[in-house]
Amino acid sequence: MDLLLDAVCVVDTRGCFAFISAAGERIFGYTPEEMVGRPMIDFVFHEDRAKTLQAVDGILDGHLQPHFENRYVRKDGQVVHIMWSARWSEADQVRVAVARDITERMHADTLQAALYAISDAAHAAEDLVALFQQIHHILVELLPAANFFVALYDKNKDELTFPYAVDEYGEAPGPQKLDSTALSAEVVRTGQALLVPPNSGEGLPGRPPSDVGRDSSNWLGVPLCAKNGVIGALVVQSDCAEARYTNKDIELLQFVADQITPVIERKQMEVWLQHIAQHDPLTDLPNRELFHDRLQTALRWAERNQTPPQLALLYLDLDKFKQVNDTLGHPVGDLLLQEAARRLSQCVRNSDTVGRVGGDEFLVLLNGITLPEQALSIAEKIRVALGHPFELAGHKVHISPSIGVALYPEHGDDYKQLIRYADEAMYAAKKSGGNRVQVTSSPSMLNTPKS
Numbered sequence: 001m002d003l004l005l006d007a008v009c010v011v012d013t014r015g016c017f018a019f020i021s022a023a024g025e026r027i028f029g030y031t032p033e034e035m036v037g038r039p040m041i042d043f044v045f046h047e048d049r050a051k052t053l054q055a056v057d058g059i060l061d062g063h064l065q066p067h068f069e070n071r072y073v074r075k076d077g078q079v080v081h082i083m084w085s086a087r088w089s090e091a092d093q094v095r096v097a098v099a100r101d102i103t104e105r106m107h108a109d110t111l112q113a114a115l116y117a118i119s120d121a122a123h124a125a126e127d128l129v130a131l132f133q134q135i136h137h138i139l140v141e142l143l144p145a146a147n148f149f150v151a152l153y154d155k156n157k158d159e160l161t162f163p164y165a166v167d168e169y170g171e172a173p174g175p176q177k178l179d180s181t182a183l184s185a186e187v188v189r190t191g192q193a194l195l196v197p198p199n200s201g202e203g204l205p206g207r208p209p210s211d212v213g214r215d216s217s218n219w220l221g222v223p224l225c226a227k228n229g230v231i232g233a234l235v236v237q238s239d240c241a242e243a244r245y246t247n248k249d250i251e252l253l254q255f256v257a258d259q260i261t262p263v264i265e266r267k268q269m270e271v272w273l274q275h276i277a278q279h280d281p282l283t284d285l286p287n288r289e290l291f292h293d294r295l296q297t298a299l300r301w302a303e304r305n306q307t308p309p310q311l312a313l314l315y316l317d318l319d320k321f322k323q324v325n326d327t328l329g330h331p332v333g334d335l336l337l338q339e340a341a342r343r344l345s346q347c348v349r350n351s352d353t354v355g356r357v358g359g360d361e362f363l364v365l366l367n368g369i370t371l372p373e374q375a376l377s378i379a380e381k382i383r384v385a386l387g388h389p390f391e392l393a394g395h396k397v398h399i400s401p402s403i404g405v406a407l408y409p410e411h412g413d414d415y416k417q418l419i420r421y422a423d424e425a426m427y428a429a430k431k432s433g434g435n436r437v438q439v440t441s442s443p444s445m446l447n448t449p450k451s
Contacts, residue, residue: 011040011095015056018094027082027101029075045071045079046240047144059088059095069102077197077244079144081106107248110142114256122263131267132164135234135260142256143249144218144238149173151184152224152232152264160185160232168239187221187233193250194221220245222254224261231264233257280356282334283341291355291363295415298367302408310410312375314364315422316382316403319434321360328395335392336399343385347378363419372407372439379403379437387435400435402426411440 007024011017016039020032028035028043035043044052048070055068068084086097121134132150139145149172150164158178165172176182178189187194196219221235234257238245278290286294298311318340325333337360344354344362353365364382369375383401390397404425406418421440429438 005100007099009040009097009099011097013093015039015041024099027080027099028072029078034075043072045073045144047071047146055086056095059086062088065097073240078246078248107252111252111255114138114142114252115259118256118259118263122260125267127271128264128267129164131260131263135256136164136166139236139253139256142252143236143245144240145236147217147237147239149184149235149237150232151188151221151235153178153188153230155229160188167237183219184221184233184235187223187235188230191223191225191230193223193254195219195245195250197244218245220249220253222250222257224257224264226261226265231261234260283338283356285341285345285362286353286355288355288357291353291357291365292415294353294355295363295365295418298365299408299413299415299418303413310369310372311408312366312369312372312378313406313408313418313422314366314375314379314382314403315406315419315426316362316364316401317426317430318360318386319400319402319430321399324397324399328392328397332392332395332397336390336397339390339392340386340399344382347382347385363422369407372410375405375407376437376439379405383435383437402430402434403437404429405437405439407439 005023005026007027008019008021009017009024010019016037017035020028020035022032024035025031030043041049041052052070055065055070059065065084065086068086070082070084071079072082074080080101081103083100083102084097086095088094089096117138118135121131121138125131125134135150136145136148139148147167148164149162149166151160151162153160160176160178160180160182162172162174162184173182176185178185183194183196198218218238218240219235220237221233223230224232224234234253236245236249236253278287279285280287295313302311318336321333321336324336337356340360341354341356341362344364348354348364348366351367355363355365357363364378366375366378383403386399386401390399404422404427406412406422406425408418411421412418425438425440428441429436432438
């Protein structure tokens with residue numbers, strides 16, 4: 001019986017194994033007979049083949065390689081870390097090498113290194129995407145992770161999204177419900193790691209892998225478990241059919257997931273706090289401060305370009321809103337404001353901004369207006385949209401808006417000035433009976449009131 005822990009290997013000039021000691025079976029999983037005569041490089045993990053061939057060139061040039069490390073794929077698909085001591089025998093025209101399995105040591109070292117690297121990434125990353133990029137770089141050094149996905153679950157929306165997804169052969173999946181057939185959704189639902197080996201067909205009984213992965217891929221997902229439940233999943237995927245994820249890979253990926261879950265929660269909290277500081281809590285529209293900031297930014301951009309397109313500012317107030325509040329109560333009034341905000345947002349483009357600046361008053365910034373008539377057309381579209389009945393908590397509510405319009409540069413180049421002129425035009429529209437669009441008459445008459 002061969003009691004040596006290390007294996008002695010001999011490789012001929014063709015690059016094929018000419019001899020392997022009996023200890024090789026413990027390391028590689030193959031009997032010596034199964035390896036002799038086959039190219040050495042075929043057993044090397046595909047991501048390490050380039051550096052292995054480079055090391056071989058050095059040995060052939062007469063350089064001793066006393067501590068070269070690479071990864072091999074065992075017969076059972078497990079990836080093992082090997083340390084080699086190799087030299088070239090000129091007399092025999094062969095490479096002679098001693099192989100030592102250092103997988104256990106590497107596993108312990110990588111866990112410690114991953115902990116430090118994740119800590120550094122958590123402090124350095126400015127946002128979640130930057131964090132996930134760093135985590136991906138870390139994982140690539142730990143296990144086959146060329147394809148890496150982060151799924152995050154929004155409980156309020158019952159929606160699973162993929163803010164970070166790298167797939168060599170496919171595109172990032174779109175948002176999905178938690179009851180979908182996606183494998184990542186299964187991980188979030190169960191809170192358990194899921195390992196799907198290559199050529200597994202359905203992946204799960206009745207649940208084909210519809211989110212990421214192909215039938216020939218190794219697929220491994222682990223949950224991001226927080227104190228209040230599962231907030232998402234980490235997924236790695238390998239297209240190397242010979243190498244398969246193992247229980248140690250599950251342990252490693254879960255370790256990484258457990259380390260970054262608090263970081264994700266903290267980053268999400270920071271984003272949420274920043275959001276609520278800049279948005280109206282009832283309608284989720286930009287608040288006064290954020291709207292003013294966007295208006296000033298738009299004015300600076302327009303001033304630098306000094307050519308059309310222009311921009312327009314709409315100031316609107318909901319006619320009869322106080323009456324709704326007084327007769328039907330504040331809960332219905334809140335529903336009315338929320339629905340009005342939704343209709344307002346549907347009337348404008350993504351490049352425009354709708355903000356709630358207090359009570360039942362809203363501001364709308366229209367960017368890229370080439371003709372004044374465009375602003376009036378959008379204002380009229382808003383007037384009509386808000387004039388349709390609202391179905392709110394069993395009540396049919398009718399309101400209408402009074403809308404004031406100010407244009408840059410015709411009516412001023414200062415944001416406070418434009419807001420004041422649009423506000424004055426809105427009050428003029430309200431005094432005229434409401435339910436109309438009024439262009440400011442200060443400092444010049446651009447148009448007549450439109451009803």
